[in-house]
Amino acid sequence: MTAATENQTRFRHFAKVCEILSKHDHMPSKLIPILQEVQEEYRYLPQEVLTFVATSLDIPPAQVYGVATFYAHFTLKPKGKYVIRLCDGTACHVRGSNGIHQALLKRLNLTETCNTTPDMLFTVETVSCLGACGLAPVIVINEDVHGQMTPESALKLVDDIFLQENVN
Template sequence: MRTPGRPASNGRKFEKVVTILERNGRRPARLIPILQAVQEEYRYLPQEVLTYVATALDVSPARVFGVATFYAHFAIQPKGKHLVRLCDGTACHVKDSLPILDAVRKRLGLEGKRQTTPDMLFTVETVACLGACGLAPVMVIDDQVHGQVTPETAVRLVEEVIAKEGQS
């Protein structure tokens, strides 16, 4: 039997991809929902898995790559364990979201175009409107929404995650 506590193995993830493809009837028209579901499993879209999806749907790999790179939602690079998304939609932007981004990135040592920390613990992204403008500026850490954040509270939230990681 499978050893308990072992993280979802590569084999399991692949089984999941197979299920996702079957569930969508291997229909090329379902490419986007398929990619969304695959990204749930892998947290990004590995090239060889995209190739497998292309093969299964009988769509050219170049087309699958095109779709995967068109939408900001899809990542073709691995993401960190924790995903920090900062809203930079109009409402959040006017409520000074950018200094928050700068503070978080600085705390995590992210420079240039880098979005993921070298230890693969964090990925920091901006999104255009999370639809929670009343709480602006909004930051989401691993699906937990935080409203009216400031650079200080944002850094504190990130540090809480780091602390938890240190304990485990």
């Protein structure tokens, strides 16, 4: 196979990406919604898919990479099955979110830079404000919001997940 045809066969497989791209009329201005949907599909933004998106939209891959790395919502690495997002907004901060963060990292043996467990079960990250300040401090596990947390109650949630995972 020549490089070109090999390339084509490979790209032909990006059926879902193609669907997303045509939904947005291959418009470079829709790059952000396109990346959001791609991430929804693959749970992260794989490099080869981004290259494909760039080529399809006729914009430089470096520009797509620039956009993907600018916004906190996008991730170029796969995340864990349970993404624990800890709010570090002002309200949560003054009510002790940092203690919860440290407790979670310690429990899962993670650091702020290496924040996904090797078995891909947990990712721990902080977000600036989830806007649920009335319930501070708040953590969100995948879609579920948990308010008025303490380090103990947060660890309890993690333990519950461990328990549930082991039962299954």
